[in-house]
Amino acid sequence: MSDSAKLPQVLRQGARLTVKVGSALVVDAQTGRTRDDWMAGLAADVAALRAQGKAVVLVSSGAVALGRRYLGLTRAKLKLDEKQAAAAAGQPKLMSAWEAAFAGVGLKTAQVLLTREDTEKRRRWLNARATVDTLLGLGCVPIVNENDTLATEEIRYGDNDRLAARTAQLARAETLLLLSDIDGLYTEDPRRNPAARHMAVVEKLDAQIEAMAGGANAEAGVGTGGMATKIAAARIAGSAGCATLIAFGDVARPLSEDRRFTLIRPQSTTAAAYKAWIAGTVAPAGHLTLDEGAVRALKTGKSLLPSGIVEVAGGFEKGDSVSILTPTGAEIARGVVTYSADAIRLIRGRTSKDIEAILGYTSGDEVIHRDDMVLM
Structure with missing residues (x-):
């Protein structure tokens, strides 16, 4: 991504893109209806x-x-239970509007409602990731929102910028x-100081x-986020190797019209950041000992199948990071398991086609997928 790259060019880079749109773009502040x-x-x-082969996840x-507006809640600041009620009434209206918009271009949509725990508890994160991956594979556009109807203050993201960053991590978006409502980051708030300087590229987030x-933009009257939450989101996304773009969205074709924006570079790539997280696990939750055939397969970039496992140690759950050992006890890799320790004990040494018959369910053919594993 060069400093002079145009917005549409940047968006075409990478395989996956997460787009977050705020309330002010979706809902008309005067009428209370969708735009x-x-x-x-x-x-x-x-x-x-x-059509160019890119996968897009929308956070709306x-x-x-x-x-x-539908429930007649006119006070500027709503109580939590009123927000939950408004979300319950508004979510189907929002999805209906998006469904109609995407139907017009021949695409299907699917609703994904998340709470903070869904992206911060590893097992639930894996389940949510699998759902998003499956929806993308089926040609759907996942429409993500916070599950405001159920979320309490203790488990809320607080704003959809941070939700979007967590979604980008989950979707492994680049x-x-x-x-x-603004075209990027400025040295000061340009609505208060017209002389504020626009920043095209941010190489590293720091205190300055x-x-x-x-x-937040007080003029819009419908959103909750401001530039501070966008910087926080960029920090979250950047830790997973995801670049963040901040751009003015109120144009007819927001992803194809060229205009000014701020690019906040990540400090790593998406894949490298995820692999570093796996490799950096301080205390793996358990270990799997393999036979020689499985060790050779892992060295050639294959996933770990149950047939190659000879021993299971520990009481880990699905989504935990475990150590993978050779027959002599040397650590060859670490990875995130798709089955619990008890389940792996039942299927070790068996073929993948036996998993569902033994467990009564299947979470896939692999005990550890190669994308969730790093050789040590």
Whole structure:
């Protein structure tokens, strides 16, 4: 990504893109209704990216803004139970509008509602990741939102910028695009200081950059995030090797019209960051001892199948990181398991086709997929 790259060019890089749209873009502040023409333009852009082989996950705000008008909740600041009620009423309206927008370009949509625990507890993270991967494989556009109807203050993300960053991690996206009411990061809030300087590229997030972040756009009246939450989101995404783009979103074709934006570079690649997390596990939850055939397979880049496992140690659960040992006890790799220790004890030494008959379910043919493993 060069400093002079145009926005559409940047979005075409990488295999996966996560796009976050705020309430002010989706919901008209005056009427309280969805902005159907704008949503149709975004859907057309997503269809064009998919035609180029790109996978797109959409994180959409707007449920509370739609629901509060529908339920007659007019106070500026809602209590938590009122937000939950507004979300319950507004979420089907939001999904209906997105479904109509994407139907117009021949794409199907699917709703994915998350709480913070879904992206911070490893087992639930794996389940959510598998769902998103399957939806993308089936040609759907996942529409992600926080499960505001159930989330309490203790388990809420607090804003959809951070939710979008966690979603980008979960989807293993190379790029996170935050469509905003401003065209990127400035040295100061440009609404207060017209002389503020736009920053095209941020090489590294530090205290000076964070100090530049301003507040939410009070003029919009429907959103909760500001530049500070976008910087926090960029830090989360960057830790997973995902670049963050902040761009003005209120244009007819938000993913294909060229305009100014801020690029916040990650400090690593998506794959390298994930592998580093696995390799850096301080205390693996257990270990798997393999036969020589499985060791040779792992060295050639294959996944770990149950047939090659001869011993299971530990009481780990699905989603835990474990150590993988040779027959002599030397650590050859570490990886994230798709089955619990008890389940692996039952299927070790058996072929993958036997898994469902033995366990009564299957989480896939692999005990550890090669993408979730790093050779030590």
